[in-house]
Amino acid sequence: MNRLRVIPARRHGQERLYVCLADGRNIAWYDREAARVNLLSDDRRSDVLDILGPFLTGPVTIGPPPVPTPAELARLSLHPDDDLAPNRPGESLLVALDRDPGPARRLRPDPRRRALTAELVTGEALDALDGAGWHTLHSVPLPGGDRIHHLLIGPGGLYAVHALYARRSRVRVADPLVALGRHEPRPVLRRVRADADRASYALTAEVRPVLALVAPSGVTVTAAPRDVRVLTDAELPELARQGGVLKPADVEGLHAMARDRTTWDLL
Structure with missing residues (x-):
């Protein structure tokens, strides 16, 4: 037995x-x-x-x-290793830093820790939406070593949220480029769109891309990015005001599918 x-x-x-x-x-x-x-x-x-x-x-x-709903039964039958729901915000970074914290003294801050701060702040803001009928999955692994920072599922649809550390920096957005302060612009929005596209394929449902800027000193958008919402961490609760897209049963079904690691293996 x-x-x-x-x-x-x-x-x-x-x-x-x-x-x-x-x-x-x-x-x-x-x-x-x-x-x-x-x-x-x-x-x-x-x-x-x-x-x-x-x-x-x-x-x-x-x-x-x-x-019990089919979604609940599917969730309960998951092996713990395949269930992504327990993932903490920044799960992958937390594991990486635990395995290799890096040298005790550095001339410059470890960029992984800044990225982790961005995911922790963003994850906390998204988790606060749970009571409004939303679910958030964190650090969703994709084949090839990539991952979706946060996947938000609720009455207003599905959102792939990419967190970007921008503390005390003025951010300039010129699709697809994003520049932080005096740093060279990078095509961040391409990554944000790609994450959403891969999630849409895996879940056979529309997933909209969101760029979450954490603690910027200001944001300048030269032209509204195509299909991408650019929000600060303080503005993330606005996503919960979106409604009328998914019924509660659809939300639960998509959450049950998304939390299963094997859903993402064949991308």
Whole structure:
């Protein structure tokens, strides 16, 4: 008989304890706020209650999930290694810096840390939209070593958000070039569009590109970029005001597809 383990997680403001088999598949979860143990199969009922016993507080309801949707079942069947939802903002950079923090003393700041700051600030702003029916996935890996910094999914559609550190810099945008202060312009908008195009292909749905400028001293746009929204981190909540594009069931279905790592493997 497969041994069970308990994995704590917090999703969209709700604390849950998942009960998993040795291969990582979920067979039950305890929702603390709802005081409910949800069983995907009654076969392991006693085993699930035994391992959850030390965590249960007060009376709980035990039974199958209440009217589970296909998206919820797909999410629960994901192996933990294939589930992108737990990724933190800047996950890839956090792992890279942990493996190779670089020399203790540097003449110039490590550009990875500035990039990480941009993703952390942007990710925090996007995660704050969860209560409005939106989901955000962070550091979505793409074949070839690329990644989408943030993928926002909600009633107003899908957005691939690229975070750019611009603290105390005046930003000039001249499609496709973006210049920070006195630095040479770079074709950043091409990367932003490419990320959105690849996400659209993988999810078979329109994904719109967004460039998020973190803490700039000012932004000058010579002409409105084609198809790309350019926002500061303070303006990101504007995305939540977009609505009428996706129904709640569509949002959940696309989120379930996007959080599965294998969705992105064949790009």
